[in-house]
Amino acid sequence: MIKIENLKASIEDKEILKGIDLEIPKGEIHVIMGRNGSGKSTLANVIAGNETYEVDSGLIAMNGNDITEMSIENRALQGLFLCFQYPVAIPGVSMAYFLRAALNAKNKHDGKEEMDAVKFLATAKKILSDLGLDDSFLKRSINDGFSGGEKKKSEILQLLMLNPQLAILDETDSGLDVDALRTVAKGVNEFKNDNNSVLIITHYQRLLEYIEPDVVHIMIDGKIVKSGDMKLVHEVEKNGYSWLMK
């Protein structure tokens, strides 16, 4: 699905990613754990094409296509989706309008017909009810005055509506109470199938009580220092990260 080779990236001449190698095959859930400032969120943003960061060297390929230089929207249209850690508000633009614009852009790119309003509403309402959100959510301005939980649920709503090939969850679990965390996890599990992939970025293990990863990576100072399975999560939980530093 996605393959990253020796990726180095910086912001304002400060190197943050110092050579990342990562491959996520189709149908797998990977987790990247690490302390604050280790470069996890930078990686998520660089994969999505955020131009605040400069890619200094390396390669990002999706389904065999080099996307390192590709525009943000084209990456999205290839099926890449980022669940934002801090989704930004866009006053006056309703969730329904925004979602339809995104869906239509995607359908147009895939050579499909626009989704009609009836089907759109039916699909959206089903997901909203699964997420414990009211239908009126669609009429609200995106992320404008949303609570922390609503913001994250809104990201999951978009994930399920747009149904991408690769979902990157950037600290989606932070700031959620247990109920909201369960709801979000349920949404991610619903999304997941054998043909898509998920990259979860977190520094807690609590989301992983509900979502079972195939591979766990530990990131320290811009590099992946160790990869393993769930056992690695428990080790980090017990002993912290220090033992992984050389």
Place this chain on the structure above:
Amino acid sequence: MIDKNQQIIDSAIDQEYKYGFTTDIETTTFEPGLDEGVITKLSKLKKEPQWLLDWRLKAYESWKKMEEPTWAQVDYTPVDYQALSYYSAPKYKKNDSLDDVDPDIIDTYNKLGISLNEQKRLEGVAVDAVFDSVSVATTFKKELAKHGVIFCSFSEAVIDHPELVKKYLGSVIPRTDNYFAALNSAVFSDGSFVYIPKNVRCPMELSTYFRINAANTGQFERTLIIADEGSHVSYLEGCTAPMRDENQLHAACVELVAHKDATIKYSTIQNWYAGDKEGRGGIYNFVTKRGICAGDRAKISWTQVETGSAVTWKYPSVIMQGDDSVGEFYSVAVTKNKQQADTGTKMIHIGKNTKSTIISKGISAGEGQNTYRGGVKILKNADNARNFSQCDSILIGNKCGAHTFPYIDVKNPTAKMEHEATTSSIGEDQLFYCNQRGINLDDSVSMIVNGFCKEVFAELPMEFAVEAKQLIEVTLENSVG
């Protein structure tokens, strides 16, 4: 990303102005120049009564002693008032039948998307078409007359309804009000006139479409709308002009009078030619608009979408004289390239329990400069007056500017004032968010800007809200990269 944005901004904000054509037509045009003789000639040509000629000449006397205002946040080459022609009109006689209108003119309006054919026209909208200095056609006059509504050109009103014109002309904007209003009072050539009788709800939207065609000619029109007690009218004006390298002056006056329990809703979609991207050419739009809520519970609401003109100087205002009267101002002003806009409103509270609302949205792109200038005045007897002002500005790129000048003058301690102002850039984080969902840059910008303008667009009549939205989209296309 900032550098890349700027590059694209620099190279791409020259969306073609699709109304920039000229119509080749035989005209009667005055030689350039302005003096008493020109004004007298104009007045005679229009067969005006002596009192109106006297009124014009008095205005001219005052104007000569006045100085062009310089307080606005705009910078432009001064107008040479002696180099302008003060009258240009197509050579043909206007009469009641639309069939007699010159086909070239009908064609011009068709190209602008305005059909003067009543059958083809959007149902429920009557149009007065002003071409350079004169009104060339007014639709649905007979239909409106059945309800007692008078909708005609200003020149016709002077002949057919002199008592109304004499009573109300200059009653809201005195002829010495300001430099441009005085000039307009001296030389105005035509415009629209509306009278809605008592307790009549005007059965259709009224509109005037202003077209400047001739070169080196100023357009000075005058609109007067009177809503008698308990009546209701919604009025819209639209404006376009050909692309020329020289600046052209448009100095209009609009006076609104709302009597007891009457409502006037006045909407403008202003799309005069804005000049090219180096700032050559474009219209100087120096306009005085004011309404008075003369009776209790009267309401005047201005909504404007300003996307055109090289320089805009315009402050649609409301005098709330009647108790419980209401003034509203909703504005979206867009400046790009080298456009400059200094616009806002004045809300004057005289009556008790008067209430005003100001929502202003300024959008600056390219090297555009956008200024909100608004005054709220609460006089001594205006007990329990309330004002809410919200002035938001959005910047696209880093070469443009937004400025806010609120003036507040409160003489009554029971007044309640609220003022909110924000300035923000279209955030790279907002664009990133939209792009990450697969929405391209142009669509993202237009979505963000339309969201920003939503409260104002909501005030426009339905069909014009769609037009306004499209206009903003076309105007801002390629304005960010």
